[in-house]
Amino acid sequence: MSIRALIADDEPKLAEYLAGRLSELWPELEICGIAANGKDALARINHEKPDLAFLDIKMPGLSGLEVVRRMTHPCMVVFVTAYHKYAVAAFEEEAVDYLLKPVSDERLMSTLARVKNRFAGNEGVRNIESLLSKLTQAMKNKDTYVRYLRASSGKVMRLISVDDVLFINARTKYTIVVTKDGEFLMRSSLSELIQKLDPEKFWQIHRATIVNASKVISVSQTGRETYLLTVKDCQQPLAVSRSFIHQFKQL
Amino acid sequence: MRSRTQEINVNGAISVMIVTFPDVQRRIRAQIQKVMKASPPPSAPSSDALCMIAWRGTEEAHTMENKLKGYFMKKDMPAILMLCAGIVVSVFMYTLVQRLEFKNIQNEFIFNTENYSAAVEKRIQENLNSLHAIEGLYASSPMVTRAKFHTFVSNILPHSSGIHALRWVPRVAGAERTRFETAAIKDGYANFRFTELTSQNQPVTARKRSEYFPVYYSESSGSNEAALGLNISSNPVGRATLEKARDTGAMVLTPGFTQFLEPGHQFAFLAVQPVYRNASLHDTLQERRKNLVGFAVGVFRFGDMVSDALRGLNITGIALSLSDESDAPEGRMLYSNVRQEDSVSDDLTFTKALNVADRRWELKFLASPDYRSTHKTLYSWIILASGFISSFLLALYVLKMKRHESEMEQSKDTMTAVLNSINSAIAIVDSKDMRISAFNKVFIQEVEVSEHEVMGKRCFDIAEGKPLPCGRICGDCPVKLTMRTGNQAARESVHRSSSGTMKYIEISAYPVKDESGNVLHVVQLAQDITGRKEAEISRLEEQQVRRMSAERQVVETQLRMLQAQIEPHFLFNTLANIISLIDKEPRSARRMLQHLTSSLRRSLERSREDVSTLEHEADMLRDYLSIFKMRLGKRLDFDIEIPDELLNVPFPPMLLQPLVENAIKHGIEPKVEGGCVTIKAEKSYDMLRLSVSDTGLGFSDSMNAGGLGLENVRSRLQALYNVSANLILEENIPCGSTAIIEVPL
Numbered sequence: 002m003s004i005r006a007l008i009a010d011d012e013p014k015l016a017e018y019l020a021g022r023l024s025e026l027w028p029e030l031e032i033c034g035i036a037a038n039g040k041d042a043l044a045r046i047n048h049e050k051p052d053l054a055f056l057d058i059k060m061p062g063l064s065g066l067e068v069v070r071r072m073t074h075p076c077m078v079v080f081v082t083a084y085h086k087y088a089v090a091a092f093e094e095e096a097v098d099y100l101l102k103p104v105s106d107e108r109l110m111s112t113l114a115r116v117k118n119r120f121a122g123n124e125g126v127r128n129i130e131s132l133l134s135k136l137t138q139a140m141k142n143k144d145t146y147v148r149y150l151r152a153s154s155g156k157v158m159r160l161i162s163v164d165d166v167l168f169i170n171a172r173t174k175y176t177i178v179v180t181k182d183g184e185f186l187m188r189s190s191l192s193e194l195i196q197k198l199d200p201e202k203f204w205q206i207h208r209a210t211i212v213n214a215s216k217v218i219s220v221s222q223t224g225r226e227t228y229l230l231t232v233k234d235c236q237q238p239l240a241v242s243r244s245f246i247h248q249f250k251q252l
Numbered sequence: 253m254r255s256r257t258q259e260i261n262v263n264g265a266i267s268v269m270i271v272t273f274p275d276v277q278r279r280i281r282a283q284i285q286k287v288m289k290a291s292p293p294p295s296a297p298s299s300d301a302l303c304m305i306a307w308r309g310t311e312e313a314h315t316m317e318n319k320l321k322g323y324f325m326k327k328d329m330p331a332i333l334m335l336c337a338g339i340v341v342s343v344f345m346y347t348l349v350q351r352l353e354f355k356n357i358q359n360e361f362i363f364n365t366e367n368y369s370a371a372v373e374k375r376i377q378e379n380l381n382s383l384h385a386i387e388g389l390y391a392s393s394p395m396v397t398r399a400k401f402h403t404f405v406s407n408i409l410p411h412s413s414g415i416h417a418l419r420w421v422p423r424v425a426g427a428e429r430t431r432f433e434t435a436a437i438k439d440g441y442a443n444f445r446f447t448e449l450t451s452q453n454q455p456v457t458a459r460k461r462s463e464y465f466p467v468y469y470s471e472s473s474g475s476n477e478a479a480l481g482l483n484i485s486s487n488p489v490g491r492a493t494l495e496k497a498r499d500t501g502a503m504v505l506t507p508g509f510t511q512f513l514e515p516g517h518q519f520a521f522l523a524v525q526p527v528y529r530n531a532s533l534h535d536t537l538q539e540r541r542k543n544l545v546g547f548a549v550g551v552f553r554f555g556d557m558v559s560d561a562l563r564g565l566n567i568t569g570i571a572l573s574l575s576d577e578s579d580a581p582e583g584r585m586l587y588s589n590v591r592q593e594d595s596v597s598d599d600l601t602f603t604k605a606l607n608v609a610d611r612r613w614e615l616k617f618l619a620s621p622d623y624r625s626t627h628k629t630l631y632s633w634i635i636l637a638s639g640f641i642s643s644f645l646l647a648l649y650v651l652k653m654k655r656h657e658s659e660m661e662q663s664k665d666t667m668t669a670v671l672n673s674i675n676s677a678i679a680i681v682d683s684k685d686m687r688i689s690a691f692n693k694v695f696i697q698e699v700e701v702s703e704h705e706v707m708g709k710r711c712f713d714i715a716e717g718k719p720l721p722c723g724r725i726c727g728d729c730p731v732k733l734t735m736r737t738g739n740q741a742a743r744e745s746v747h748r749s750s751s752g753t754m755k756y757i758e759i760s761a762y763p764v765k766d767e768s769g770n771v772l773h774v775v776q777l778a779q780d781i782t783g784r785k786e787a788e789i790s791r792l793e794e795q796q797v798r799r800m801s802a803e804r805q806v807v808e809t810q811l812r813m814l815q816a817q818i819e820p821h822f823l824f825n826t827l828a829n830i831i832s833l834i835d836k837e838p839r840s841a842r843r844m845l846q847h848l849t850s851s852l853r854r855s856l857e858r859s860r861e862d863v864s865t866l867e868h869e870a871d872m873l874r875d876y877l878s879i880f881k882m883r884l885g886k887r888l889d890f891d892i893e894i895p896d897e898l899l900n901v902p903f904p905p906m907l908l909q910p911l912v913e914n915a916i917k918h919g920i921e922p923k924v925e926g927g928c929v930t931i932k933a934e935k936s937y938d939m940l941r942l943s944v945s946d947t948g949l950g951f952s953d954s955m956n957a958g959g960l961g962l963e964n965v966r967s968r969l970q971a972l973y974n975v976s977a978n979l980i981l982e983e984n985i986p987c988g989s990t991a992i993i994e995v996p997l
Contacts, residue, residue, distance in 0.1 A: 011921070012825065012883045018832025038924045061887075061924045083824040103828030148963075149981070151951055160951060160981035160989075162966060182978070219754070221746050231754070 004120065005033040006053040009042035009068070010081065011060045019055060019081065019104060026106065027113050039063025043071055050074045053116060055100070058082040066133060077119060079112055146199040152178045152185035161185060163202065167216050167232050168239060169194060171209040181234040204248055206230060206241045331651035338643015346636040357619075357627045358600060365570065365602035365617035368562060372574075372615055373606050375561030379415050379552055380609065382408045383503060383525035386418060386548035390527045396420070398439045398469055405471035414557025415550060416520055417472030421484055421494075422546035424464040432468065433481075441480060448486030458483045465494055465547065472551070484549070490522075496610075497524040498544050501534055503609040507579045508554065508586040518555040519586045523609060525549075554587035569623025577605070577612045590618055600624065668692070677778035679706075680764075683735045683771045686710045698778060731774050734761035738771050744781070756785035804971035811968050813859050815906040818852060819913075829883050844882050851875040858905035866933055867899040873912055873931060880916055887926025888916075894933040901933075901940060901997065904972055910961035911944040911991040919948020919988050927988060939994045947988040951981075962991075969993070 006023065010016040016035045023030055033049050036042035040062035046054055054076050056065035063071070069078055083102040098112050149160040165180045171191040178185045187194070195205060205211050216233045220241070223229055228241040382405075389404050390396055396404075405418045424432050429446055436444035446458040446466045458464065458481075465485040484490035489506060497504040508519040528534040529543040554574055573588035600619035605612060671678050671692035680690040687708050696703055730741035742760040758781045764773040826848050833841035854872040858864060870892050877890040912929065920927045927947035934941050962979070969977040973995055980992040 011887075012829060013885050014829050014832045014883065015825075017836075018828070021832075021835075040924065059921070061922050061926075083821045083828065102824050103831045158951065158983035162962075162979075164966075219746050 003029055003031045004053060005031045005049070005051045006055065007034050007036065007042065007045055007049065007051040007076075008032060008055045009036035009039070009045075009060060009065070010055075010057040011038055012057075013037060015057075015081075015102065022104065022106060022109055023055075023113075026110055039065070039068050043068045046072045046074055046076060051076055052120070053077045053079065055079050055081050066137060070133060077116060079116065147197045150178055150185075150187065150194075152187045154183065154185050159185060163198065163213070164215075166203075166213050167235055168210055168212040169203075179235070204245075206239060206245045206248070208242060210239055212239060328651055328654065330654055331647045334650050335643055335647035338646060339640065342636050342639025342643060345639055346632050349632040349635050353629060353632060354599075357624065360627065361570075361600050361617070361619055361623075362602050364567075365572075366604070368565060368567060368570070368572070368617065369602070369604035369606075369615045371565065372558055372561040372572075373604075375412070375414065375557055376552075376606065376608055379412050379557060380503065380523055380550070382412070382415060382418060383523055383548040383550050386420070387525050387527050390545065390548070398436075401469040402471055409471060409473055412557075413473065413560045414552055414554075415473070416553045416556075417470055417479070417551040419467050419471070419479070419549040419551070420469035420546060421465050421524075421549050422468050423544050424466060424468075426460065426462045426464070429460075429464060432466070436468065436481070444481050446483050447481045448483045455482065458486060461486075465490075467549070468546075484547075493522065493524050494547060497526045497547060498540060499537055500610070501526055501528075501540050505609045505611045507576060518553045520551055520553045521586070523550045523552060558587055569620045569626060571618045571620055573616045573618070575614045575616070577614050578610075586613070591620070674777075676780065677776075679776045679778075681731055681774045681776055683763075683774055686731075689773065695778070698780075730759050730761040731776050734763050734774050735771050738763050738765065738769065744785075754782070755780060756782045808968055808971040811964050811971070812904075812906055815909055815964060815968075817859075818855055823848075825883065826879050829879075840882065844879060847875045847878045847882075851879065855906070861905050863902045864905035865899065866894055866901045866903045869903055869905065869908055870894050870899075870931070873908060876909070876912060877916075877929060880920075884920070884926060887923075888920055889926075889928040890930070891928065892931045894931075895935075898933050898935065898940070903940075903995075904968065907965060907968060907993065908942060908944065910965050911993070914961055914991065915944050915946035915948065915989075919946035919950070921948075923948045935997065936994070938997050940997050941992060941994050943990050943992045945984050945988060945990040947984065947986075950988045951983055965993070969995070 008016050008019055008023075010019070013035075016037070020032050020035060023032060030053075033051050034045050036045050039060040042054070042056060042060065042065075043063055045051075046068065051074075054068075056068055056078055058065040058080055059082070060068075065078075065080055065082075077098075079098040079100055081100040081102060081104065098115055100108060100112055146163075148163055150163060150166065152159055152161050161178055161180060165182075167179045167181065169187075169191065170177045170179065176187040176189060176191055176194065178187055191209065191211065195203070195211060198211065202214055203211050204214050212230065212232065216235075218231045218233055221229050221231070228246060229238040230241055231238050385408060386401075386404070389401075393400070401420055408418065409415060422432070424446075433445055446464050447455040448458040450456055458466075461483075463485070464483045466481050466483045467479050468481075470480050485494055493504050493506050503523055503525045506522040506524070508521050525548040526540070527545045527548055528540065529545050534540040534543050558572070558574065571588075571590040573590050574586045575584040576586055577584065600623070602617040604615040604617075606615055607613075667690075671690070672694075674692065675694060677695035677698040678692045679688045679695050681687065682689050687710055688706055689708070691706055696706065730743045733739075733741040740760065740762050742758060744756065744758050746754060746756055758779045760777045760779070762775045762777070763771045764775060766772050826844065830841050830844050830848070833844060851872060854868070854875070858868075858872070874892055877888075877892075881888050881890060908931070912931065915929045920929065930943075930945045932943045932945070962981070966979050969979055976996050978992070978994040980994070982990045982992065984990045
């Protein structure tokens with residue numbers, strides 16, 4: 002029984018090229034299909050049940066990694082990628098097969114040799130889980146806080162850089178983001194936002210107000226318990242309520 | 253007087269002296285002079301205003317000098333008036349006392365002289381009574397012999413030295429002349445005869461008359477026998493006197509005369525007392541003429557009489573005179589011991605009218621200057637002197653008070669002037685109750701309340717709701733700090749006036765201590781340091797801008813280099829594509845390679861250039877997109893629309909590249925169906941507006957991942973255009989997203 006392989010790449014020329022090279026280097030290998038995106042690849046793997054899958058990591062629909070995670074049919078996977086060195090390092094560490102674009106015949110041959118070896122030794126997918134977790138971690142954005150806020154001005158939705166935000170004010174039904182260019186509406190509530198924003202940069206000064214600390218010019222005391230905040234590019238001073246004064250007393 | 257001064261060094265440029273117990277002018281002047289000497293023109297820019305104060309202070313000192321001169325005249329008037337009034341009152345008191353004293357002396361004089369005159373009157377009366385005694389003698393005994401008369405009179409004479417002689421002048425009818433002469437001769441007076449005086453006052457034998465009134469018996473203190481036998485009626489005056497006495501039946505006195513020029517040339521007078529026949533009636537004139545027996549005649553000497561009367565009485569300094577008012581004016585003066593100089597003072601006189609027999613005499617007492625001087629006291633002089641001294645002292649006191657008062661006022665004025673001349677808000681706060689005891693105009697302006705609302709108020713009371721930097725909870729209030737520690741304290745604070753303007757205020761507090769070091773007052777000085785602060789801030793900002801622009805330059809270059817770098821992923825994917833095409837589609841492979849080459853060359857060129865043009869940028873993007881178009885096949889379409897007139901517009905190199913990359917990477921590539929990328933350039937007013945739209949996946953949370961490219965664009969825009977450029981990210985309609993760059997043309 003011949004070994005069946007699936008190729009998935011969103012760039013058709015590359016997929017064709019890889020198929021051509023495989024048939025030349027490993028004529029016994031049966032190419033059972035070429036998928037143009039991640040969803041297609043997953044469906045074909047689950048349906049055609051190939052023994053081997055050459056998966057591009059970056060694909061529309063689903064990434065190669067996601068395809069591996071979701072596939073129900075266990076098959077040997079060779080990642081094909083032009084991806085950065087971290088991902089490559091992860092592959093090497095686990096000593097699992099990978100191909101770097103553009104794929105050279107020598108590299109492809111050694112991979113194929115390894116694959117054949119695996120098939121002979123029946124080593125299967127033993128390290129695939131740890132590999133996946135490492136890859137996912139490496140791909141994950143290090144920024145855990147949002148850098149852009151989706152807010153609308155009229156019918157137009159905008160992405161507003163958090164650095165442009167002066168302050169955010171909660172109204173009864175919506176939230177307003179104020180920049181030097183104007184006010185924008187947001188759907189999410191202030192309590193949701195405060196979770197997503199960097200507490201080093203954004204301070205809550207009032208039940209309904211979050212201010213961008215880097216835009217604060219001065220704090221003045223006007224009464225016994227009343228502090229007013231002056232914000233850059235903003236005429237209206239902001240009131241600081243009693244329970245949030247402590248942040249300024251340290252200054 | 254206790255005084256306390258507190259010197260406050262304000263930036264070392266001027267000393268403001270706070271006098272809590274306003275001392276004296278000279279201190280303030282000295283202080284200002286000291287300040288002028290001690291403080292060289294300050295060089296620190298912040299001291300400009302204070303330097304001006306120092307000069308103002310000198311001016312103040314000069315005008316103060318002038319003020320003092322005019323002031324001296326005006327303000328000292330009360331003292332001068334007081335002195336004048338004191339002198340007038342003293343003189344008045346002096347004259348009053350003198351007058352009272354004179355009155356006293358006069359009263360005493362009158363009292364004394366009344367006594368004297370009474371004594372004199374009494375003596376005269378006594379002397380004249382001797383004639384009544386003789387009348388009584390004749391009335392009691394029918395026959396009075398010469399011996400008997402002698403015996404009788406001898407009892408009287410020694411007791412009154414004023415009586416010169418007492419005589420019996422009988423009425424002798426012409427027929428009886430011889431009998432009387434004989435009897436007298438028989439009595440021992442051999443030469444006795446009735447005589448009369450010639451016109452030369454020579455006694456001659458009396459002519460024969462019907463009736464004689466000779467001096468028959470005569471007893472005198474001296475010897476005047478010559479008078480014996482002298483017919484008194486032969487003399488017209490004597491006759492008139494006798495006849496008057498006979499007719500009236502009462503004693504009659506002759507005017508004063510100096511007939512007997514005896515010791516002291518005294519005036520003398522005769523008193524004539526008619527003696528009627530024993531037990532006969534002499535009520536009518538006829539009866540008196542018929543029954544007349546003779547006359548008792550007394551010769552009296554005024555001088556002796558008066559001195560006899562006043563014997564034993566102290567009449568030192570008093571002169572007296574006796575005059576006969578019923579006589580002719582030239583013969584009036586009877587007696588006088590008044591000296592020429594005594595008559596000068598005629599304010600101390602006493603005149604007493606004496607009715608002696610038928611005569612009216614006047615007794616006049618005169619005090620000599622000696623009398624006055626011996627009776628005078630020093631009271632009036634003492635009063636005058638003490639009045640002068642006390643009014644002088646009083647005037648001096650008033651002067652001093654006025655001076656002090658004016659000095660206090662002056663020092664207060666100076667204080668106010670000095671305080672007001674300082675262009676910072678100053679308030680002096682009492683340390684006990686935190687109440688404001690003084691302040692200047694600037695303070696009022698700063699606090700924006702009226703004066704009466706400030707005086708005596710606590711500082712936080714007036715600060716409540718006012719644009720003051722202090723409130724009840726100001727823990728770091730420098731005034732409180734100074735009160736607690738006794739040291740100077742200062743604090744900077746920002747506050748907003750009611751008009752909304754920001755101010756930087758430096759509040760400094762200076763302690764005013766008493767001798768034992770307790771803080772009495774705190775001088776609170778609020779200086780508006782907005783100018784200084786703003787200059788500082790703008791200087792810092794300028795520095796920062798300069799530093800930033802330098803940094804920006806570096807950053808921009810770095811970012812440009814970064815963006816110009818061909819992404820390895822892109823490069824290798826493209827190369828992989830070329831390799832895959834070489835065998836089957838060598839033309840496509842060549843075209844792709846050409847695009848890649850062109851793209852690489854442009855990247856290299858751009859990384860060395862500062863400015864490119866839109867056309868060049870568009871060409872490069874076209875190469876880039878063409879490569880993707882070939883790689884992705886039908887999944888990608890692209891369109892670049894740049895009006896011809898904008899082609900040559902200069903544009904930063906590689907600025908659009910990240911936006912296009914994002915559109916591919918996050919918009920088209922992840923989307924299964926792919927999409928279209930449209931690049932547009934348009935002019936909007938004076939801005940160039942470039943948009944990169946895609947119909948890809950659009951905004952998602954994964955946008956965070958692609959943020960790095962956008963961040964770079966943002967940073968470059970900031971570095972190149974500062975705030976005048978915009979990067980806007982919008983949701984594209986119906987799908988995908990649009991990135992817009994707006995830069996000034």
